[in-house]
Amino acid sequence: MERQEIEVFLTLTEELHFARTAERLRLAPASISQTIRKLERRFGAPLFVRTTRHVALTPLGRQLRDDLGPAYAQVQAAIERTTATARGDTGELRLGYMSAAVAPRLLELVCVLRTRSPGVDVTIAETTLADLYGPLRRGEVDLSVLPLPVTEPDLTVGPVLLSEAALLAVAADHPLATHPVITPDDLTGQTFLFAQGLPEYWIDHHRPTPAPIDPVPGFQEMLAYAASGHGVAIVGAQVEALYPRPNLVCVPVAGDPTFDYALVWRTEDLSPLAATFLRHIET
Structure with missing residues (x-):
């Protein structure tokens, strides 16, 4: 059975009225009658009993409805789920x-x-x-x-x-810890800490001035190294609130760089x- 034949048959089993079925499916009444006659010829027996005032299912029609209805509902549900997924819903x-x-x-x-x-x-x-x-x-x-x-x-x-200020993280006893703003000249001789595996272009973008780099395993290690005086690190302003350390100070950098x-x-x-x-x- 084709999809339209299934829809016509199942809708007629609910409405038990050819005109209402046609209206619901937005088809011509003659099309509903033709589809049902075509199905009955295919099965070799009536699916509906029709009179001028009454439409009812035959035993064969009830059997087809009971077998076909749940399966068709599953197909429709699968189509709706797939369509919703494709729409991103x-x-x-x-x-x-x-x-x-x-x-x-x-x-x-x-x-x-x-x-x-x-x-x-x-x-x-x-x-x-x-x-x-x-x-x-x-x-x-x-x-x-x-x-x-x-x-x-x-x-x-x-x-x-999100954009946040980029700051220089240094040990509390580091000479730069008391500077109001860090300039490129202040960073002469400093070693920068960056996490291992970062692209060179990423490091160059965030490093205020060309300087030696010391790769460390990750972000927490970078903070630990900086706090112990083993280098300086460029960090987001979030460090002060989310990762406070008593021996770590974050100082503004000239030019107001940001992490975006x-x-x-x-x-x-x-x-x-x-x-x-x-x-x-x-x-």
């Missing part, structure tokens, strides 16, 4: 983020998405500084909020969600759900 959206500072903004946007698209499930995972692009490239997340710049041929950068955090996704693989999330941000 349902399914699972996996989000990543790097930096606790951006988490409140991200959660705010997730709440908006859940309100507008209640069929969407959202999972959120934190990304480490030493593995910025790994979760995206491994397909573990659909979108990730990452610190700029991101200049990768396989990744696309979207809207910026933007949504990033795989260029060739933006899912419908991810596109929906981006639309909600824009509106």
Whole structure:
């Protein structure tokens, strides 16, 4: 049976009236009659008893309705779920983020998405500084909020969600700890701490002046090294509130540099759900 034949038959079993069935399906009444006669010829027996004032199912018609109805409902449900997923109205959206500072903004946007698209499930995972692009490239997340710049041929950068001041983190007893503002000349002879695995262009963007680099395993190690006097680090202003250390001081840098955090996704693989999330941000 073709889909229209199924729809005509099942609708007529509910309405038991040819004109109302035609109106409901937006078809001509003659088309309903032709479809039913065609089915009855195919099965070799009547499906409905018709009089000028009454339409009723025959035993064969009731059997076909009972067998066909649930199966057709499952097919319709599958089509609706697939359509909703393709529109980005349902399914699972996996989000990543790097930096606790951006988490409140991200959660705010997730709440908006859940309100507008209640069929969407959202999972959120934190990304480490030493593995910025790994979760995206491994397909573990659909979108990730990452610190700029991101200049990768396989990744696309979207809207910026947060900007915060970039500060110089130094030990409390470091000579630079008492400076009101750090200038490039102040950094002569200093060694900068950066997490291992960061792209060279990312380091060059955030390093205020050319200087030696000491790679460390990750963000927490970077703070620990700086606090113990084994180098200086460029950090976001969030460090003072979220990662306070009694022996670590954060000093403003001349020129008011910032850390900007933007949504990033795989260029060739933006899912419908991810596109929906981006639309909600824009509106």
